Amino acid sequence: MNLLTQLRSLFEPALTGLAPDRAKVPDLLGAIKPAANADNGDYQANCAMALGKQLGQKPPEVAKALVAALPPNDLLEQPTVAGPGFINLRLKPEFLAKALQEIATDPKLGVSPAAKSKTFVIDLSGPNVAKPLHVGHLRSTIIGDALVRILRFLGHTVIGDNHLGDWGTQFGILLYGYKNHRDDAAFAADPVRELARLYVTIKKQFKKDDDEEDGPTDDPLKKACQEETAKLHAGDPENVALWKTFMPACLEMLRPIYERLDVKIDYALGESFYNPMLPGVVEEMLAKGIAFESKGAIVIPNAKGVVPRTEEEQQKEEPPAIVRKRDGAFTYTTTDLATIKYRAETWKPDAMLYVVGSPQALHFKTVYAQAKRWGYASTEFEHIQFGSMLNKERKKYSTSGGGAPELEELLNDAVSHGRKRYEESVTDRREHGHEVPDLGADEVARIAETIGVGAVKYADLCQSRTTDYVFDLDKMTATTGNTATYMQYAYARTRGILREGGVDEVLFGSSPPAILLGEPQERALAMQLLRFPEAVEAAAADYAPHLITAYLWDTAKAFSIFYDKCHVLKAETPELKASRLLLVDLVSRVIKQALDLLGIRVVERM
Known part of the structure; x- marks a missing residue:
């Protein structure tokens, strides 16, 4: 029982009968909104101004014609025209009383199922399991869970997927830290906390101007961590064994926090789940002419589909994204493309929503654009961006440097x-x-x-x-x-x-x-x-x-x-x-x- 929908349905035939361009009727209906001032009515139809421009007539006269064309109904008291053509709408008290009795008997309180049910995959939370959950994971988890609940309440099919960071470059940092700086007693007592300490210890030693984990580097320490990641991805027995040692404690650490937040996620398919698919993703994109070689790496174009060739072009255009590095390691771009392929083929969703912070906007623009070229043009991709949580000094919490509260x-x-x-x-x-x-x-x-x-x-x-x-x-x-x-x-x-x-x-x-x-x-x-x-x-x-x-x-x-x-x-x-x-x-x-x-x-x- 959406009152706004009922009002727009009441106005639709009147607008259709007067509008010279019927394709614009939905826009005209969108001008019917709750009244800003309750003294003027419950709702206000502000469509006469735009329609008057189309007809070459004065808006107040158009507004009167619209009121006259409304069909008989039990919904509205007599509408009034005010100012430059506003139509003030007040609902009849008898209608309100009856409507309240109806929603009283409705478990959903008047909320009807969506006219067209869709299937959504919502990518939410996505923590790095190598360290305890911190404040930086809160927004994605809370916003994502709310969207799952809201869309399900409207009758949509929703799959919540927690894309765990359990295989990326951060594990190269952990592997290097474990091999060179671990405290065996601390690891035996609390593996997650010791791994968190190692992560922060190594990250703090990165060059300040070379802090991006995934990018090119002249930092020997970061390069050593990237080499550990490449060995893990290549199936190195020692690194794979250590990864298997780290994972159970890391995953168990997540459970009580999600229970406390009352967040129930359907799937938790981490980066490691997609690792076997990554070589095939790169080969497919090469075969389709989407990916290309650049300085020994394999990259995909930016969101515009532009491949900057010269240094001047590179300064003007957004950069391409790496899907396979020169050392053979894959990136989270590759993983995200494999994830799209898996979700599309497994759940066949109408839409994939990614509840991820605003700084990742360029990454997702590129991934979505190339995924559509790859074969997923009919899927709606939406980056559900969110801002940062700030401390009382209005500064961002530092998640990589260990400054974010758990x-x-x-x-x-x-x-x-x-x-x-x-x-x-x-x-x-x-x-x-x-x-x-x-x-x-x-x-x-x-x-x-x-x-x-x-x-x-x-x-x-x-x-x-x-x-x-x-x-x-x-x-x-x-x-x-x-x-x-x-x-x-x-x-x-x-x-x-x-x-x-x-x-x-x-x-x-x-x-x-x-x-x-x-x-x-x-x-x-x-x-x-x-x-x-x-x-x-x-x-x-x-x-x-x-x-x-x-x-x-x-x-x-x-x-x-x-x-x-x-x-x-x-x-x-x-x-x-x-x-x-x-x-x-x-x-x-x-x-x-x-x-x-x-x-x-x-x-x-x-």
Whole structure:
């Protein structure tokens, strides 16, 4: 029950009848949007200006013609034309009341399955398993998991694939470090931590102006690490045996963190899985004329398909990408191409989404462009870029130099903040005369975990994913503003009202009472609840989870105003009490469902 879709369907025949160019009707329909000012209406149709230009007529006259051409309906009150041709639209209260009763009986709260179901492969998380998960892995994991949940909620088939870094150049660094700098006792006690130490130790010794692991080098140390990688890729028995020794502990280290984040990934096919396919990828691309030899290496053109030959051209054009180095080793470009081939042939997806940071934009432009030339032109490739997480000094965390906090440490700090917020809430409520039950230690620990982990996730997802943001636990766990803690508190508040009101939630979900919308605050909350499908569909269309957090924030504010102005448990009549309790119940369900789409849990009491 997407209200915006219904309005556009209502306008479509009127626009089609007036538009001289029917191909532009979808653009005209896109000009029907929620009203910026609720005083003017619920929605606004701003299509008369563009249509007036096409027809050579004044927009206000075109707007009046559109209103006159609308078919009879039970949706709208009489539209009004304002200003230079805006059409203000207000939904009938009878329609709103009926629509609320309908979503009350719908487990998905009015969200309909996508008109056309697709198959998506989402590449998310992708940690380097040679070291503990750190803050740099958080955004890909959280954003990717939210997209998996949102798209599945709309009925799409979604395969989440964790493309583990378990075979690349970083293992050459580990192999060199293990052979030359290891501490046997430390490795026996905690293999992952010792490997992490070795990685940082060697990386810090690289020349500062020659820090790219995969590129050409005049740094003897980096060259030695690259040679260890080449030996691993060539099947050197010693290096393969060491790799097999490293892997079990590395993989086990990931499991508890993903469980704590409530992230369930379908597949974890690392770089090593694709290693046997890499020679064939290069040969195929050579045979098709996509790859070519350059200075002893095999490369593919840049995203434009341009092969810069002269030094002048190289300065003007994006560089080609190496798929096989001069020493015979393959690169992550080769692995990504093999991954595309495997995913396309195994899962036959309509789209592959890569949730990877913005610095990899050029890499993916090149890979996608050449993959389409290779034979995958019908597949949608999308780089779901995201910005950086910054520390309180607004600087990027250094992941290669060992300066990035580990995820376990970060989550522990967040949970400590969550416990503090819970204890502050309990103290405040008791001081104001509220009865607060004494919960057991296990229940308090569960609440603290839910608040802390939820705060970290929500803070990431509530910004546009392409922006940088500051990691600040005090702000993240605040009980005011657009935070997970505030949303979880709003949910717990609704649950308390429903408990006190003795609501039979099963009955509300099967035979909801009549809705009465006599107060403006009731109507505003009703409109907000009915816009849930719009938020979910918009988030899926733009791969933008922050549109759901924006919706949650507006919903929580509308609920707070409603509850402040409209008595619920002390309503004037039993019918009005039942109506308002149903609104509270719907707020509860919508908040819980929206948070679940973001991978965030709720608690019944806070």
